[in-house]
Structure formats: structure tokens, C-alpha cells
Amino acid sequence: MSAVDPVYALGLAGVLFVLGLLGVLVRRNIIFVLASIEIMVNAAGLAFLAAGARWGQADGQVMFVFILAMAAAEVAVGLALALRIRRRFNTLDVDDLRKLKD
Amino acid sequence: MPDTAWHIIEVVVMLLLPLLMAGGLTVVERRLLGQLQDRYGPNRVGVMGEMQVLADAVKLLGKEDWIPPFADRPVFVAAPAIILMSVLASFAVIPLTSGFAVADLNVGLLFFLAMSSLGVYSVALAGWSSRSKYPLLGGLRAAAQLLGYEVFMGMSLLGVVMMAGSFDLSTIVEGQRGLWYVGPQFVGFVVFFIAGLAETRRTPFDLPEAESELVAGYHAEYSAMKFGIFYVGEYLGITLVSALMTVLFFGGWLGPILPGWTWFLLKTSILILVVIVVRAALPRVRYDQLMSFGWKVMLPLTLINLLVTAAVILAT
Amino acid sequence: MTVLFYIAGAVAVIATGMVITRRKAIHALLYLVVSFLALALVFYVLGAPFVAALEVIVYAGAIMVLFLFALMLIDAGRAEEARERDWMRPRAWIVPSVLSAALLAEVVYLLARGGVPGRTAAGAAAAGGAAGVGGAAGEAAAQVKAVGIALFGPYLLGVELASILLLAGLVAAHHLTVDLDSEDGETAGAADSGAPGRTRQKGGRP
CATH class of the missing domain: 1.20.5 (Single alpha-helices involved in coiled-coils or other helix-helix interfaces)
Structure with a gap:
């Protein structure tokens, strides 16, 4: 299966996920928030992969492919929104973007 | 341990050979272009102009290495390193002859695609970190061009993968013992050739670095050896693409009488010369023509090629 | 192989740490790419070479380039650094760090207790060692x-x-x-720079 115990990979996924969570909580720049979300998604993918490696099935990798597709679509839309926000409100501060209406 | 020594020899050869070829290419191209354009190329330095490589290298090393004060320093310095690293790393999976590859990965072809994806960063970052109009525009255009053509490059290779049944480059070469893949996969070959030209930013797709339009584009602010790295990096890219075409479509090291590596070098050299001739023959393509050609012509072509290949494999 | 995993894992964690603490967005992006490359190596060691290549090609090679594009278009310039320094006071990190540390402690505890179903910690070590050579x-x-x-x-x-x-x-x-460009006259180009025929953009000669 794999040369390393999948439990350690799960631990690594946990650490990365928590780091991404930290980034989402602390950073105020919307780009950094999006990047931290990407970190979390990637960590989740790693967890899937570790699970697949533990049971010796290809399903973990299949899940990761789907996660990849989802992350791509999400990043595209998220960045488009960020661009729009930048042009409209001239700020990238998530704390300033509090109201749906102007 | 003979095994380790053999590995070291492999590494040294696969590092030196492409670099020497790329270095020699700088002069060979100029002379060949000269022949095709009814003029002499560089023929003063050395017997036939071949020492021009040395002269160029000494000149570049001796130039003042100036980094613009308004540039983003770490990224500015890192950008040429990225392209050099990614191209040289790709050479690790190319088999010179049977059993002679630095890393015979079972996903070797995917590794090459991965490295070429990383090469996009070099161009985009070089453009951005220069913090100046023309490089930024050149960098953005180049990145969009590279991203688009990367898709077709990958897809054109899928036909070959299907016929060989593996991503491993050695297996693909072995699978061509009966017939080179350029026959059945001719569409794939053409698409890969064009995409390879676009990926290495060669004419007719060299708009990002066009001297007459964008003032040398994304590497406008680079001087001395960093520019030298971009310069040699382009020729390394050509060597890489030609080597890959040899491996994937023209049977790699297979051939009668002569030893494997001779055939490999012969085929690669011929393909490199074809690339140079293409530069002499074709005009530069406009950016929107380039993108629309890519997405509207190449993508359907690769998809059809994929379908037909799959259908034929299933039928037989 | 196991050594590779630990080195790659360490690189990934350190790079991710750098991502969330950088002031310049481009630097954070590049560290993120490094983190993804390290993770690709982890995937390879876990016995998933295809996914490792996909991670580099798609995630690090396309999605992150998309980020880079967007960043280049939202070019913030010099004001960015000053703003970021202002936003990232050390005090802002305390509560999130505490919460995240609590979460991490829980996860590590669960895993250390042999949390993967169907095997104990000892059994896991044996299976990992045997599978590694083959x-x-x-x-x-x-x-x-x-x-x-x-x-x-x-x-x-x-x-x-x-x-x-x-x-x-x-x-x-x-x-x-x-x-996008009809809003104001900032930097060149719409986000979909790959679309042909959008000749309204790029104020100068294309």
C-alpha cells in the first residue's frame, strides 16, 4: 500500500487544516482568506488520500480528483467576486464588507 | 557500489548533455537562420563560429547584473531559477536508451506535464516582479498562452498513452517496436508539435518576448546572467520538446545497426532543426489569433483524436 | 521513503505557516505553491503517483496561477504592505491560535489513541513497515x-x-x-484574459 502509516498522513492533514483555519480567522485581506480556504481544501484532500491508502482502495484518489475539480470552480468564482469587490468598494478588507446593500 | 556509480553517471550525462546541446544551439540556430535568410550567421569566432557560445557566455557573465530598485527582489531573482529548474528536472525522466534514465517514473509523462505547469510561474512572476508596464503585459499574455496550450499538449499525449498503455516513457518507447506512433497518432504529433512551440514561446508564438512589439516583453528588465538563463532556458525548452517528441512519436532509441543513444540524438537533432526552420519560415501570430486558434481548433482536434484512438483500440 | 515523508511534511507545514503570516500576497502565494509541491511528494509516498502529478499540474500549476493572475490585476502596490502590517497586530492572533490549538490537540489525541478504525497503534506500525518494502x-x-x-x-x-x-x-x-472595466479605468484587462474578441480592454495597442 504505502511506505508510511496513513495515520501520520492524517495527522499532517489535521495540522495543515488547522493552519488554514488560523489563516481564515486572522487575515483580513480577502485574497489571504481565499488562499487559506485552499489550504483547508487541500488538507481535506490529503485526509481522503490517507484513508484510501489505509484501505488500499483507489477511492481515495477518486475523491481527491473530485475535490480538485470543486476547488478549481470555487477558486474561479471566488476570485471573480474578489475582483468585483475590489473594483466596486475599493477595499479588500473583509471586515468592511458587512452589508449586502450599500 | 556500481549501481550508485551508474546512477551518478546517468545524472551527470542527463545534466550536461541538454546544457551542451542548448548552448550549442544558440550558435547553430543563428547560423541556420542565416542560411535560410541568405546571409552569414556568426562565423568569426572560432573555425566555423562555434566559439561564439563561449564568447556570448563570457560577455553575459561580465555584464553588470543590475536589479531595478523598484522590482520585487526575491521574486525577481527566483523567476529565472524556476524555469531552469523545471526544464532540467524534466530531463530526468527522459530515457536516452534502454535502461538509461535518471528516474524511470511510472508516471514519467505526467511528471513532464507537471514540470511544464511550473514553468508558467517563471514567466508570470518575471513579468510581475519587474513592476513595469511592458514586462507585466508580456508576462500576463505569456501566462495565458502557456496555460491554454498546456491543455492541448497534455491531451494530445493521451492518444500515445492509450496506445502504449502506460505513462512510463520507457514503456512507450518499447511499444513502438513495430510502428512508430507518429503514424497512427499523426494528429497528436502535429498538435503536440504546435503546442510544444507555444509552450517554449518560440516563433510563431513568441509574442510575449517579441522584440519589435513589447520591447522584449517579460524579460525586458533582466540583464546579464539572468537574461542568459532565460535565453538558454528557451533553447533548453526546445531540446526538451524535441527529445520528448523523439521518445513519444519517433521511437526513441529504436533503430537498426547504430547504438540506441545515437539514434536518439540523431532524431532529436533533426527535430530541433525542424523547429528552427519553422522559426525562419513563419511570421509571428497575433495574440488573439493565437488564443482563438488554440481553443477553437486545437482543442476539438485533440478531443476527436482521443475519441478515434479510443474507438480503434476498443474495436481491435 | 519514510524519511521523505517526514521531510516533505515538515516543508509543507513550514511553508503553510509562512503563507498565513506573510505581508505581501505574492510571497504568500509562492509559499503556498511550495506547500503544494511538498504535499505532492507526500501523495507520492502514500502510494498515489497519479494524484501527486495531478496536484502539481492542476492545483499548483493552474489554480495557483489563477490566483497569481487575480493578484496581478488587483495590484495593490506599496499601500498593501503598510496596510497588512497594520492589520496583523500580534494581538489579533491570540484567540484564533488558542481555538486552533484546541482543535489540533483533539485531532492529535484521537489519532494517537489509534483512532483509525480496525487497527491499534502497534498493528499499524507493523503493517506500515511490511508494506513499505514491497x-x-x-x-x-x-x-x-x-x-x-x-x-x-x-x-x-x-x-x-x-x-x-x-x-x-x-x-x-x-x-x-x-x-469589469466599465467600472473604473484601473489596470488593464478583464479577469478572463483568455477570451478572444474582448477588444474593449487594454487601453493601448494590443
């Missing part, structure tokens, strides 16, 4: 094929849905940014 080449080739067969077999619906999702993302991103 590991790589033949297994990996079978894995790549297995992934392909799984994608075209039981997970076919998922593939179709993923393609629809990507189409939706494409349409949405295009629609959201199609008239």
Missing part, C-alpha cells in the same frame, strides 16, 4: 489504472457532475467579470 512500482501502476477504472465505472455520475460544476464555475466567473 510498496512503490508495481502497486503504483495498478493504482493509476484502478483510479481510471473507478472514474469510468462506479463514479461516472460524479465525473459528469464535476464537469457540470466546472462549467457552472466558468460561466459564473465570466459573467461576474465581463464588464
Whole structure:
């Protein structure tokens, strides 16, 4: 299966996920928030992969492919929104973007 | 341990050979272009102009290495390193002859695609970190061009993968013992050739670095050896693409009488010369023509090629 | 192999730490790419070479380039650094760090207690060691094929849905940014720089 115990990979996924969570909580720049979300998604993918490696099935990798597709679509839309926000409100501060209406 | 020594020899050869070829290419191209354009190329330095490589290298090393004060320093310095690293790393999976590859990965072809994806960063970052109009525009255009053509490059290779049944480059070469893949996969070959030209930013797709339009584009602010790295990096890219075409479509090291590596070098050299001739023959393509050609012509072509290949494999 | 995993894991963690603490967005992006490359190595060690290559090609090679594009278009300039320094006071980190540390402690505790079902910690070590020697080449080739067969077999619906999702993302991103430049006259180009025929952009000669 794999040369390393999948439990350690799960631990690594946990650490990365928590780091991404930290980034989402602390950073105020919307780009950094999006990047931290990407970190979390990637960590989740790693967890899937570790699970697949533990049971010796290809399903973990299949899940990761789907996660990849989802992350791509999400990043595209998220960045488009960020661009729009930048042009409209001239700020990238998530704390300033509090109201749906102007 | 003979095994380790053999590995070291492999590494040294696969590092030196492409670099020497790329270095020699700088002069060979100029002379060949000269022949095709009814003029002499560089023929003063050395017997036939071949020492021009040395002269160029000494000149570049001796130039003042100036980094613009308004540039983003770490990224500015890192950008040429990225392209050099990614191209040289790709050479690790190319088999010179049977059993002679630095890393015979079972996903070797995917590794090459991965490295070429990383090469996009070099161009985009070089453009951005220069913090100046023309490089930024050149960098953005180049990145969009590279991203688009990367898709077709990958897809054109899928036909070959299907016929060989593996991503491993050695297996693909072995699978061509009966017939080179350029026959059945001719569409794939053409698409890969064009995409390879676009990926290495060669004419007719060299708009990002066009001297007459964008003032040398994304590497406008680079001087001395960093520019030298971009310069040699382009020729390394050509060597890489030609080597890959040899491996994937023209049977790699297979051939009668002569030893494997001779055939490999012969085929690669011929393909490199074809690339140079293409530069002499074709005009530069406009950016929107380039993108629309890519997405509207190449993508359907690769998809059809994929379908037909799959259908034929299933039928037989 | 195990050493590779630990080194790659350490690089990934350190790089991720750098991502969330940088002031310049571009630097954070580049560290993120490094983190993804390290993770690709982790995937390879876990016996998933195909996914490792995909991670580099798609995630690090396309999605992050998209980030880079967007950053280049939202060019903030010198004001960015001052703003970021202002925003990232050390005090802001305290509560989130405490919460995150609590979460991490929980996860580590669960895993250390032998949390993966069906095996104890001791059994896990033995199985890991035995599989390690046999590991790589033949297994990996079978894995790549297995992934392909799984994608075209039981997970076919998922593939179709993923393609629809990507189409939706494409349409949405295009629609959201199609008239970006009519807002104000900032930097060149709309977000979808790959679209031909959008000649309204780029104030100078194309």
C-alpha cells in the first residue's frame, strides 16, 4: 500500500487544516482568506488520500480528483467576486464588507 | 557500489548533455537562420563560429547584473531559477536508451506535464516582479498562452498513452517496436508539435518576448546572467520538446545497426532543426489569433483524436 | 521513503505557516505553491503517483496561477504592505491560535489513541513497515489504472457532475467579470484574459 502509516498522513492533514483555519480567522485581506480556504481544501484532500491508502482502495484518489475539480470552480468564482469587490468598494478588507446593500 | 556509480553517471550525462546541446544551439540556430535568410550567421569566432557560445557566455557573465530598485527582489531573482529548474528536472525522466534514465517514473509523462505547469510561474512572476508596464503585459499574455496550450499538449499525449498503455516513457518507447506512433497518432504529433512551440514561446508564438512589439516583453528588465538563463532556458525548452517528441512519436532509441543513444540524438537533432526552420519560415501570430486558434481548433482536434484512438483500440 | 515523508511534511507545514503570516500576497502565494509541491511528494509516498502529478499540474500549476493572475490585476502596490502590517497586530492572533490549538490537540489525541478504525497503534506500525518494502512500482501502476477504472465505472455520475460544476464555475466567473472595466479605468484587462474578441480592454495597442 504505502511506505508510511496513513495515520501520520492524517495527522499532517489535521495540522495543515488547522493552519488554514488560523489563516481564515486572522487575515483580513480577502485574497489571504481565499488562499487559506485552499489550504483547508487541500488538507481535506490529503485526509481522503490517507484513508484510501489505509484501505488500499483507489477511492481515495477518486475523491481527491473530485475535490480538485470543486476547488478549481470555487477558486474561479471566488476570485471573480474578489475582483468585483475590489473594483466596486475599493477595499479588500473583509471586515468592511458587512452589508449586502450599500 | 556500481549501481550508485551508474546512477551518478546517468545524472551527470542527463545534466550536461541538454546544457551542451542548448548552448550549442544558440550558435547553430543563428547560423541556420542565416542560411535560410541568405546571409552569414556568426562565423568569426572560432573555425566555423562555434566559439561564439563561449564568447556570448563570457560577455553575459561580465555584464553588470543590475536589479531595478523598484522590482520585487526575491521574486525577481527566483523567476529565472524556476524555469531552469523545471526544464532540467524534466530531463530526468527522459530515457536516452534502454535502461538509461535518471528516474524511470511510472508516471514519467505526467511528471513532464507537471514540470511544464511550473514553468508558467517563471514567466508570470518575471513579468510581475519587474513592476513595469511592458514586462507585466508580456508576462500576463505569456501566462495565458502557456496555460491554454498546456491543455492541448497534455491531451494530445493521451492518444500515445492509450496506445502504449502506460505513462512510463520507457514503456512507450518499447511499444513502438513495430510502428512508430507518429503514424497512427499523426494528429497528436502535429498538435503536440504546435503546442510544444507555444509552450517554449518560440516563433510563431513568441509574442510575449517579441522584440519589435513589447520591447522584449517579460524579460525586458533582466540583464546579464539572468537574461542568459532565460535565453538558454528557451533553447533548453526546445531540446526538451524535441527529445520528448523523439521518445513519444519517433521511437526513441529504436533503430537498426547504430547504438540506441545515437539514434536518439540523431532524431532529436533533426527535430530541433525542424523547429528552427519553422522559426525562419513563419511570421509571428497575433495574440488573439493565437488564443482563438488554440481553443477553437486545437482543442476539438485533440478531443476527436482521443475519441478515434479510443474507438480503434476498443474495436481491435 | 519514510524519511521523505517526514521531510516533505515538515516543508509543507513550514511553508503553510509562512503563507498565513506573510505581508505581501505574492510571497504568500509562492509559499503556498511550495506547500503544494511538498504535499505532492507526500501523495507520492502514500502510494498515489497519479494524484501527486495531478496536484502539481492542476492545483499548483493552474489554480495557483489563477490566483497569481487575480493578484496581478488587483495590484495593490506599496499601500498593501503598510496596510497588512497594520492589520496583523500580534494581538489579533491570540484567540484564533488558542481555538486552533484546541482543535489540533483533539485531532492529535484521537489519532494517537489509534483512532483509525480496525487497527491499534502497534498493528499499524507493523503493517506500515511490511508494506513499505514491497510498496512503490508495481502497486503504483495498478493504482493509476484502478483510479481510471473507478472514474469510468462506479463514479461516472460524479465525473459528469464535476464537469457540470466546472462549467457552472466558468460561466459564473465570466459573467461576474465581463464588464469589469466599465467600472473604473484601473489596470488593464478583464479577469478572463483568455477570451478572444474582448477588444474593449487594454487601453493601448494590443
